Amino acid sequence: MTDISSALQRVSAAIGSAAQAAGRDGDSVTLLAVSKTFPAAAVREAYAAGQRRFGENYVQELQAKATELQDLALEWHFIGPLQSNKTRPVAELAHWVHSVERLKIAERLSAQRPAALPALNVCIQVNVSGEDSKSGCAPDEVLPLAQAIAALPGLRLRGLMCIPEPTQDAATLAARFGVLATLQQRLAAAGIATDTLSMGMSADMAAAIAAGSTMVRVGTAIFGARHYG
Numbered sequence: 001m002t003d004i005s006s007a008l009q010r011v012s013a014a015i016g017s018a019a020q021a022a023g024r025d026g027d028s029v030t031l032l033a034v035s036k037t038f039p040a041a042a043v044r045e046a047y048a049a050g051q052r053r054f055g056e057n058y059v060q061e062l063q064a065k066a067t068e069l070q071d072l073a074l075e076w077h078f079i080g081p082l083q084s085n086k087t088r089p090v091a092e093l094a095h096w097v098h099s100v101e102r103l104k105i106a107e108r109l110s111a112q113r114p115a116a117l118p119a120l121n122v123c124i125q126v127n128v129s130g131e132d133s134k135s136g137c138a139p140d141e142v143l144p145l146a147q148a149i150a151a152l153p154g155l156r157l158r159g160l161m162c163i164p165e166p167t168q169d170a171a172t173l174a175a176r177f178g179v180l181a182t183l184q185q186r187l188a189a190a191g192i193a194t195d196t197l198s199m200g201m202s203a204d205m206a207a208a209i210a211a212g213s214t215m216v217r218v219g220t221a222i223f224g225a226r227h228y229g
């Protein structure tokens with residue numbers, strides 16, 4: 001067994017136990033393997049071990065890997081900051097975008113989504129950490145943004161995403177993830193049903209699952225430490 005396949009087994013087992021500890025079904029949490037900075041060969045290896053969903057942060061890297069791995073039935077999730085002049089390749093290549101934080105980006109993704117493809121699945125990224133984080137819309141912007149996205153033909157609003165500030169403090173993490181879960185309930189009360197809470201990474205996966213995460217985005221625990229350069 002390769003390092004990546006045994007890491008995938010460990011992460012799946014950890015998801016299962018976190019779900020069980022929270023009184024949830026392990027199948028209610030989807031694993032997104034975050035492959036940013038790792039070569040296409042690492043994705044291929046994870047694919048051989050049964051992993052199908054992969055997350056990327058950088059548009060050029062997504063393009064390169066999607067081209068190189070065309071022969072695999074992969075599901076690509078774009079999870080990084082997205083500038084308006086880079087939306088087209090994402091609209092064409094991704095199955096999901098987790099990091100929509102303003103309407104202009106959503107409108108461009110919708111308009112650029114090829115008509116032959118199903119609607120692009122999107123999550124609204126929310127800043128749940130206040131001043132400690134720059135990415136994501138403010139919690140009170142979520143409802144109007146969700147209403148506007150729900151009206152865009154090229155998009156399908158699936159839910160909400162957050163990245164809390166790095167902390168080991170369990171109470172802080174529970175509060176941050178709780179903000180996202182509460183916002184999802186508010187959307188539902190306003191008639192906007194969603195099925196996804198994209199929250200939890202290698203270091204805070206269990207806390208996110210306890211708070212209701214349906215999709216954890218895990219990089220380091222699967223592929224190892226990242227080296228930028």
Ligand SMILES: *Cc1c(COP(=O)(O)O)cnc(C)c1O
Nearest residue numbers: 034079201202203217218219220
């Ligand atoms: C890099 C990244 C991850 C994965 O983080 P790890 O700590 O390596 O698991 C998850 N989500 C987003 C948005 C990321 O940028």
